Each structure stands twice: as structure tokens, then as C-alpha cells.
Amino acid sequence: MHAPDQCPRPQNRKTAPPIVLLMVDELRARCVRREDGLFLLAWANDREAREQSFNRKNITVLQHRQWLRKILADPGQRSYLILKGRKKIGLVRFSQRTSREWEIHFNMNPRWRGKGLGRAFLRAGISRFQDEFPQVSLVAQVKPGNRRSHLCLAGNRFSLKSRNRHRTWWMTSPL
Numbered sequence: 001m002h003a004p005d006q007c008p009r010p011q012n013r014k015t016a017p018p019i020v021l022l023m024v025d026e027l028r029a030r031c032v033r034r035e036d037g038l039f040l041l042a043w044a045n046d047r048e049a050r051e052q053s054f055n056r057k058n059i060t061v062l063q064h065r066q067w068l069r070k071i072l073a074d075p076g077q078r079s080y081l082i083l084k085g086r087k088k089i090g091l092v093r094f095s096q097r098t099s100r101e102w103e104i105h106f107n108m109n110p111r112w113r114g115k116g117l118g119r120a121f122l123r124a125g126i127s128r129f130q131d132e133f134p135q136v137s138l139v140a141q142v143k144p145g146n147r148r149s150h151l152c153l154a155g156n157r158f159s160l161k162s163r164n165r166h167r168t169w170w171m172t173s174p175l
């Protein structure tokens with residue numbers, strides 16, 4: 001039995017939508033909660049996650065606590081925990097850049113990486129996000145050498161927008 005989902009109230013809606021847990025390839029997405037903080041910090045400080053981040057410094061408990069509190073209160077952020085049954089697969093997060101464009105960020109639980117779940121994991125988060133924001137474009141910034149991320153984005157209707165030595169930009173068009 002899962003606790004009720006606690007997504008922020010959708011923008012431009014007076015009442016919250018019914019609780020829906022989206023099924024995608026057996027994966028489902030629920031909104032991140034404050035109590036998810038400890039394992040999210042462990043995933044964020046995992047070696048591969050730091051290597052693939054643009055800021056490679058380790059994150060302290062205090063920084064993480066403040067960050068989590070801020071993003072959960074911010075209407076320009078949506079953060080979803082992707083689950084397979086009771087197993088925690090990873091985090092897919094969206095941050096608003098403009099009224100028409102949001103940026104996607106993602107990090108899998110290290111124990112689930114490299115098992116071929118990446119594309120479906122991302123799809124579960126994107127589908128949930130698009131339930132609320134069907135009309136916006138998504139962008140992603142990824143390090144050029146992050147091959148698995150590039151493949152997961154390409155497999156989710158993202159197209160290459162630009163690239164330089166330091167980062168590759170991917171984007172989708174609105175549905």
C-alpha cells in the first residue's frame with residue numbers, strides 16, 4: 001500500500017487531479033517526498049552520477065536537505081521517483097526554463113543501471129510529466145561521453161540540438 005501521491009497542485013488548475021499512478025512497461029512514477037531524501041542523496045553522490053554531472057563536487061547532507069526542500073516547494077519543478085513494484089529505480093526531474101520549455105534531469109539508482117531499463121525509466125517520468133504539461137518542449141544537457149544517456153534520450157523522441165566539447169543539448173518538440 002503506497003502513501004497518497006503528493007504532487008504539487010498543477011499550474012492553472014483550481015483543484016488537484018485524481019491520484020493516478022502511471023504504468024509504463026511495469027514502471028510507475030510518483031512524486032518525490034521529503035522522506036526520499038536519504039536514498040536520493042546516496043544516488044546523487046554515487047561516483048558515476050558525480051562524473052556525469054556538470055558540478056562534480058560531492059553533495060553534503062545539509063546542501064541536499066536545502067535543495068530538496070526548495071525543489072519540492074517550487075511550482076517550476078516536478079520530481080518523480082520511478083518504481084518497479086516496490087523497487088526504487090531512479091529519479092526523473094524537470095525544471096522550468098521558460099513558459100514553453102522545461103529541462104529534464106535524471107539519475108538511476110546505481111544498482112539498476114546498465115540493465116537495459118534506461119529508456120523505459122525515462123519514458124515513465126516523461127509520461128507522468130506530460131500528463132500535466134502536454135504542450136511544452138523538453139531539453140536535456142548531457143556530457144558528450146555519456147553514451148547511455150544519449151541513447152535513452154534518442155529513444156524518447158529527443159533530437160540532437162547542438163553540441164560542443166563540454167555538453168550536448170537534446171530537445172523534443174511539444175506533442
Ligand SMILES: CC(C)(COP(=O)(O)OP(=O)(O)OC[C@H]1O[C@@H](n2cnc3c(N)ncnc32)[C@H](O)[C@@H]1OP(=O)(O)O)[C@@H](O)C(=O)NCCC(=O)NCCS
Nearest residue numbers: 049052106107108113114115116117118119142148149151
Ligand atoms: C543514464 C542512465 C539513466 C542510463 O540508464 P541505464 O539503465 O544505465 O542504461 P541502459 O542499460 O538502459 O542502456 C541505455 C542504452 O545504452 C546501450 N548501452 C548500454 N551499455 C552500452 C555500451 N557499453 N556500449 C554501447 N551501448 C550501450 C543500451 O543498449 C541502451 O540502448 P537502447 O535503449 O537503445 O537499448 C543511467 O546509467 C544513469 O542514471 N546514469 C548516471 C546518471 C546520469 O548519467 N544521468 C544523466 C545526466 S544528464
